[in-house]
Amino acid sequence: MAKLILNRLLLGVLTLFAVSVLIFICTQILPGDVASAVLGQGATPEALKVFRKELGLDLPAWQRYVNWLTGALHGNLGVALTNKRVIIDEIAPRLANTLFLAGYAAAIAIPLAVGLGILQAINEGKLVDKLANLITLTAISLPEFFIAYLLIIFLAVDVEWFPSLSTVYKDMPWAERLYQTTLPAITLTLLVAAHMQRMTRSSVLSVMSTPYIEMAFLKGARRGRVIVRHALPNAAAPIITVVALNLAYLVVGVVVIEAVFVYPGLGQLMVDAVSKRDVPVIQACGLVFAMVFVSLNTLADILVILVNPRLRHKR
Amino acid sequence: MKVFGHKPTLSAWFGLVVMALFIFIAVFTPWLAPYGESQNVGGTWDEPSMAMLLGADQIGRDMLTRIMYGARMTIGVALAITLLSFLIGIVEGFVSAVVGGWVDVFFTRYVDVMLSIPGLIFALIILGVFGSSIPVLILTIAVLDSNRVFRLARALGMNLTVMEYVEAARLRGEGLWWIIRREILPNAWAPLVSEFGLRFCFNFLFIAGLSFLGLGIQPPYADLGGMVRENAAAINFGMMAPIYPATAIALLTVSVNLVVDWMLSIDARPSGAQAEL
Numbered sequence: 332m333a334k335l336i337l338n339r340l341l342l343g344v345l346t347l348f349a350v351s352v353l354i355f356i357c358t359q360i361l362p363g364d365v366a367s368a369v370l371g372q373g374a375t376p377e378a379l380k381v382f383r384k385e386l387g388l389d390l391p392a393w394q395r396y397v398n399w400l401t402g403a404l405h406g407n408l409g410v411a412l413t414n415k416r417v418i419i420d421e422i423a424p425r426l427a428n429t430l431f432l433a434g435y436a437a438a439i440a441i442p443l444a445v446g447l448g449i450l451q452a453i454n455e456g457k458l459v460d461k462l463a464n465l466i467t468l469t470a471i472s473l474p475e476f477f478i479a480y481l482l483i484i485f486l487a488v489d490v491e492w493f494p495s496l497s498t499v500y501k502d503m504p505w506a507e508r509l510y511q512t513t514l515p516a517i518t519l520t521l522l523v524a525a526h527m528q529r530m531t532r533s534s535v536l537s538v539m540s541t542p543y544i545e546m547a548f549l550k551g552a553r554r555g556r557v558i559v560r561h562a563l564p565n566a567a568a569p570i571i572t573v574v575a576l577n578l579a580y581l582v583v584g585v586v587v588i589e590a591v592f593v594y595p596g597l598g599q600l601m602v603d604a605v606s607k608r609d610v611p612v613i614q615a616c617g618l619v620f621a622m623v624f625v626s627l628n629t630l631a632d633i634l635v636i637l638v639n640p641r642l643r644h645k646r
Numbered sequence: 647m648k649v650f651g652h653k654p655t656l657s658a659w660f661g662l663v664v665m666a667l668f669i670f671i672a673v674f675t676p677w678l679a680p681y682g683e684s685q686n687v688g689g690t691w692d693e694p695s696m697a698m699l700l701g702a703d704q705i706g707r708d709m710l711t712r713i714m715y716g717a718r719m720t721i722g723v724a725l726a727i728t729l730l731s732f733l734i735g736i737v738e739g740f741v742s743a744v745v746g747g748w749v750d751v752f753f754t755r756y757v758d759v760m761l762s763i764p765g766l767i768f769a770l771i772i773l774g775v776f777g778s779s780i781p782v783l784i785l786t787i788a789v790l791d792s793n794r795v796f797r798l799a800r801a802l803g804m805n806l807t808v809m810e811y812v813e814a815a816r817l818r819g820e821g822l823w824w825i826i827r828r829e830i831l832p833n834a835w836a837p838l839v840s841e842f843g844l845r846f847c848f849n850f851l852f853i854a855g856l857s858f859l860g861l862g863i864q865p866p867y868a869d870l871g872g873m874v875r876e877n878a879a880a881i882n883f884g885m886m887a888p889i890y891p892a893t894a895i896a897l898l899t900v901s902v903n904l905v906v907d908w909m910l911s912i913d914a915r916p917s918g919a920q921a922e923l
Contacts, residue, residue, distance in 0.1 A: 346758075346762045349759045349762070350759065353759060353760075354771060357768075357771050357772060357775060465657065468900075468904070468907060469900050469903075471903065472847060472896070472902070472903040473896045473899065473900070474854055474871075474896060474899070475855065476858050476874055477874075477892040477895065477896045480874075480878075480889055480892060483881055484881065484886075488882075489884075495881065495882060579764065580764070583766050586766060587858060587859065590858070591878075601770055602770070602860075604774060605770050605861055606860060608774055608775070608777065610774065610775065613771055614771070616770075617763075617767050617768075617770070617771045620763075620764065620767045621767065624763060624767075628762070
């Protein structure tokens with residue numbers, strides 16, 4: 332088992348490496364280069380040369396990549412083109428905000444979705460199941476901002492329970508911070524819970540069609556007991572995978588939600604950088620997002636190995 | 647009444663009717679819309695009236711007209727993306743399945759790496775480097791989306807290449823394209839069509855989301871996501887303006903999903919492999 336886990340960790344690191352190459356290549360395929368894009372048409376050749384030297388663009392591509400990557404590994408992501416601020420100092424607090432919001436949403440969404448999914452599997456084919464199916468299908472197909480604005484209209488404008496904009500600042504008390512981010516967290520919950528619930532239901536049901544479950548029924552166990560004691564341990568792996576996938580989606584889906592609620596997270600920073608075409612910031616944000624995404628997926632795979640009852644015994 | 651030889655459920659009927667309505671509006675917008683695309687006919691966020699059924703937008707254009715043109719634009723772009731993505735994904739997937747060997751390994755690894763970063767982040771990087779224009783949008787999202795199509799097409803192709811009739815075609819000396827076109831594709835239609843519906847929805851939401859962030863389809867073109875963004879401030883005055891275009895998006899995606907759900911439930915009925923379980 333330890334070998335499997337080690338393997339998976341190594342694969343995660345390799346993936347991250349490949350992703351960093353990919354991100355770097357993407358920012359290099361621009362016709363011309365960053366310097367001419369920033370300085371624009373009117374730049375003199377001398378100014379271009381100086382600026383290129385300043386950015387290190389006079390070095391060959393692979394050398395720039397190595398410099399960028401070693402810098403990134405030491406926590407040095409360079410400075411922003413537009414305002415010359417140190418990127419890592421801008422990213423760190425915003426990443427914390429984004430992770431806070433995603434974590435808050437996950438804390439509500441995971442127990443809710445998995446619980447309801449199991450409940451739905453127990454009541455398969457009944458009216459409750461069909462109704463839940465229709466509701467979750469609808470929730471999946473709605474755009475993020477639609478749910479967000481509906482919630483704002485009902486919970487922030489009509490009854491004024493929550494603020495429609497989530498303003499947070501440094502050293503804000505926890506309770507206040509939780510209150511401010513409740514509305515975006517509910518929106519995110521609605522977005523990911525539906526998907527997780529559907530997957531939980533279908534993976535429990537697919538285990539239900541195996542012979543050993545039939546055996547459990549035949550020996551007279553009740554449906555609820557069969558699901559919780561017999562089916563769930565084997566259905567856990569796909570559930571964990573889908574939970575992790577959705578957590579990863581949370582961290583990314585947060586981009587649009589942050590824009591709706593004007594929440595100072597990493598997504599906002601990246602969107603701003605894209606509209607200003609500030610390449611180093613985009614690269615850095617992309618790398619950080621990819622890191623979170625790959626780590627979550629790796630973590631999920633390791634958890635899957637850990638919970639699989641068939642891998643528990645030494646062969 | 648039957649559609650595709652099956653009787654739709656109630657929710658599928660709803661989906662089919664709404665989809666037909668959207669397609670009709672998207673095709674005939676210039677003749678159906680009450681006003682011009684960028685014609686100012688009222689004040690900022692005018693209340694709905696008989697002249698303007700859904701009121702006016704942030705600079706006094708008729709909301710209904712804008713939604714019609716916006717739907718036309720967003721549906722058109724999403725459709726172009728999905729078609730291109732299926733073209734790339736299916737060719738890659740089937741070639742990978744039929745040829746096998748290092749070609750298969752190459753495509754699979756490439757797709758694995760592409761899918762290890764969230765699509766939105768990837769798209770943002772590309773848009774940040776190239777700037778946002780409709781061709782860049784279509785190409786970027788289609789290439790990103792083709793990775794998902796590849797996975798399905800390869801899986802389908804893998805199941806089909808081991809069939810006797812493909813073997814027979816190979817022994818007859820048929821070429822790669824002939825096998826893909828005449829043996830594999832006809833047998834892979836059903837799952838590909840429902841996947842097309844799902845991918846279309848996803849791309850539709852994706853492009854709407856990008857436009858909502860201000861990085862997708864740029865003004866002066868009307869598009870549904872951008873309209874939500876432009877009218878967003880109205881919400882603070884308790885006005886419904888951004889809800890209308892958002893509802894149009896939601897209505898279309900929900901409908902397509904309802905239809906796809908129904909189509910999948912037809913496929914899922916006991917037939918061959920399913921009955922064995």
